[in-house]
Amino acid sequence: MSDNKKQEKDYTPEVTALLPExxxxxxxxxxxxxxxxxxxxxxxxxxxADLSSTTKLSKAAIQHCYDARNYPLLNxxxxxxxxxxxxxxxxxxxxxxxxxEWLPEIKERDGEExxxxxxxxxxxxTEGKIFLETPRARVTLLLSHYHENLSLSSTAKDPKAAxxxxxxxxxxLQVETYSSMERREKTEFILEQMRLLIKVxxxxxxxxxxxxxxxxxxxxxxxxxxxxxxxxxxNEEFLKEKDNEDLKLKYYDMMIxxxxxxxxxxxxxxxxxxxxxxxxxxxxxxxxxxxxLEHISYYMVLAPHTNEQSDMLHHLYxxxxxxxxxxxxxxxxxxxxxxxMRWPGIEALYGKFLQKTPVFSQEKRWEDLHTRxxxxxxxxxxxxxxxxxxxxxxxxxxxxxxxxxxxxxxxVVSGTVWAKIDRPAGxxxxxxxxxxxxxxxxxxxxxQKLLSLVEKTWMGMNAAQxxxxxxxx
Numbered sequence: 001m002s003d004n005k006k007q008e009k010d011y012t013p014e015v016t017a018l019l020p021e022x023x024x025x026x027x028x029x030x031x032x033x034x035x036x037x038x039x040x041x042x043x044x045x046x047x048x049a050d051l052s053s054t055t056k057l058s059k060a061a062i063q064h065c066y067d068a069r070n071y072p073l074l075n076x077x078x079x080x081x082x083x084x085x086x087x088x089x090x091x092x093x094x095x096x097x098x099x100x101e102w103l104p105e106i107k108e109r110d111g112e113e114x115x116x117x118x119x120x121x122x123x124x125x126t127e128g129k130i131f132l133e134t135p136r137a138r139v140t141l142l143l144s145h146y147h148e149n150l151s152l153s154s155t156a157k158d159p160k161a162a163x164x165x166x167x168x169x170x171x172x173l174q175v176e177t178y179s180s181m182e183r184r185e186k187t188e189f190i191l192e193q194m195r196l197l198i199k200v201x202x203x204x205x206x207x208x209x210x211x212x213x214x215x216x217x218x219x220x221x222x223x224x225x226x227x228x229x230x231x232x233x234x235n236e237e238f239l240k241e242k243d244n245e246d247l248k249l250k251y252y253d254m255m256i257x258x259x260x261x262x263x264x265x266x267x268x269x270x271x272x273x274x275x276x277x278x279x280x281x282x283x284x285x286x287x288x289x290x291x292x293l294e295h296i297s298y299y300m301v302l303a304p305h306t307n308e309q310s311d312m313l314h315h316l317y318x319x320x321x322x323x324x325x326x327x328x329x330x331x332x333x334x335x336x337x338x339x340x341m342r343w344p345g346i347e348a349l350y351g352k353f354l355q356k357t358p359v360f361s362q363e364k365r366w367e368d369l370h371t372r373x374x375x376x377x378x379x380x381x382x383x384x385x386x387x388x389x390x391x392x393x394x395x396x397x398x399x400x401x402x403x404x405x406x407x408x409x410x411x412v413v414s415g416t417v418w419a420k421i422d423r424p425a426g427x428x429x430x431x432x433x434x435x436x437x438x439x440x441x442x443x444x445x446x447x448q449k450l451l452s453l454v455e456k457t458w459m460g461m462n463a464a465q466x467x468x469x470x471x472x473x
Contacts, residue, residue: 005049005086014041015053019060026064034064035077046086055091062095066102071114074099075121082125089131096125096135103142112146119143134181137173137189144169148196160203167196171226176233187234187247194230194254197223201261227258236274245278265368266303269312272296293321297328298359301335302368305375305416327353338380341373343398374399374407375416382417382430390426 018041025034038061045053058081065074078099082092099122107115119139126136144166151162175181175189201220208219231254239248252271259267275281276292283289300316303309316322317336322329331350334341354360360369374397381393394404408428411417420429 007049007051009048009050011041011045011048011050011053015045015056019056022060022064026068031064031068031070031073035061035073038064039080042081043084046084046088046091049088051088051090054088055094058091058095059098062099066099069110071106071110071117075117078121078125089129092125092129093131093135096122096132100135100139103139116143116146119146131180133178137175137178137181140169140173141189141192144192144196148199163196163203164200167193167200167223170196183235183238184244184247187238187244187251190230190233191247191250191254194227197227197230198254198257201227205261224258224261227254231255231258242279245280248278249275249281263368265299266306266309266312269296269299269303272299290325293325294328294357295359297322297325297332298354298357301331301372302359302365304372304414305379335372335376338383340377340380340396343370343373346373371407375411378408378411379417382419386431387427387429390421390428393428 018037022034022038025031025037038057042054042057042061045057061081062074062077065071065077078095081087081095099118103115103118106118119142122139123136123143126132126139129136147162147166147169151159151166153159170189170193173189173193175186178186181189201223204220204223231251234251236251238244239251252275256268256271259265259271272292272295276289276296281288281292297316300309300313313332314336317329317332322332327350334346354369355366360366377397378393381388381396390401390404393408394401397404397407399407405421408417408419408421412419418430418432420432421427422429
């Protein structure tokens with residue numbers, strides 16, 4: 001296969017004369033005779049590197065097979081032409097793309113069996129050919145959708161195997177490396193890969209849930225990892241373009257599903273924020289825009305405390321759009337204000353409404369909110385107390401001493417607070433023992449501030465005395 005060979009002869013007159021003759025033979029029922037004549041001349045044009053003539057003859061040959069509805073001959077002719085010695089790449093590309101255009105009509109008119117035969121022929125012809133990577137990706141997508149629909153059919157022998165096959169077919173395509181494919185089409189392919197991987201992952205997770213066991217990469221964990229890898233292949237800057245808004249919403253919907261599977265609440269909040277920034281969503285203040293902002297506030301308070309989470313929470317709190325949502329604004333305010341939140345009070349104020357929402361309808365997330373309230377209260381106590389008894393802290397947190405100790409230990413390990421528990425005395429210290437150097441540094445800093453203040457005061461007094469002396473004189 002080569003297109004680099006220089007054209008030796010122009011067979012346009014011969015081709016122009018032969019095409020009507022071959023068409024007449026094919027219509028009279030002598031299809032094989034027509035093909036023999038076309039292929040004989042095709043050999044001459046191919047060896048002479050006459051691309052235009054070779055393309056016309058190849059397309060005419062498969063067109064006659066298609067018009068005659070002779071699908072076995074059509075498939076064999078496509079395969080034969082693609083394997084010809086020295087076949088021109090552009091000619092193969094032309095008749096493959098022509099055959100792809102017939103697929104919808106064949107499926108509708110002649111059934112799935114004939115459609116599948118041609119599809120497999122095209123996949124076989126395009127395999128391993130870089131110049132045919134885009135057509136191969138398109139026919140593979142059609143085959144993948146066929147297997148997915150098969151998994152939903154009541155007649156499917158093994159629905160799980162069918163959806164797995166659909167996912168595997170698409171996952172083997174590295175479309176992000178295809179230079180001949182447009183950027184939008186690439187993104188659509190990657191999103192389709194992610195969608196099917198999520199479907200397989202949920203299916204496997206459901207099976208593991210029934211068995212009640214799960215190892216490190218058990219269930220659909222491997223698929224969830226692939227979803228994350230696929231998400232990194234998508235250019236988020238490209239999604240910001242107005243024409244790609246539909247792809248952006250689809251992408252972040254799948255990233256939200258991935259983050260929720262990992263209980264990565266801060267990532268979920270970030271993805272919802274990206275959705276909310278979309279012009280069409282932000283303008284819809286009563287429906288989609290409002291729902292996105294509500295989800296941002298919910299998942300922001302559910303996220304464990306970090307510098308990033310705290311910064312995002314404070315930015316959300318001062319956003320004028322949140323102030324229009326009274327309940328969500330007040331809930332966010334509770335976590336921003338350095339005051340204790342008693343869980344029974346939070347439950348009484350917000351529990352009835354929140355537990356009806358899709359976010360907090362799950363028991364686990366309601367428990368996570370309880371945990372975040374406790375963690376907030378411990379941080380507040382650490383701000384105002386240097387030492388406190390375990391019994392008193394447990395009373396403030398509405399927990400048992402054992403539960404208080406467990407949560408406090410987790411916060412200490414994560415580096416959120418510094419604390420030391422004296423178990424025999426039942427006292428918790430929130431201040432680390434300071435070294436002599438730290439004490440001296442603080443004393444030195446305080447002395448510098450004091451001397452600076454004295455100097456400013458002295459200068460002010462001198463200026464006042466000078467002004468009074470001028471007045472008297």
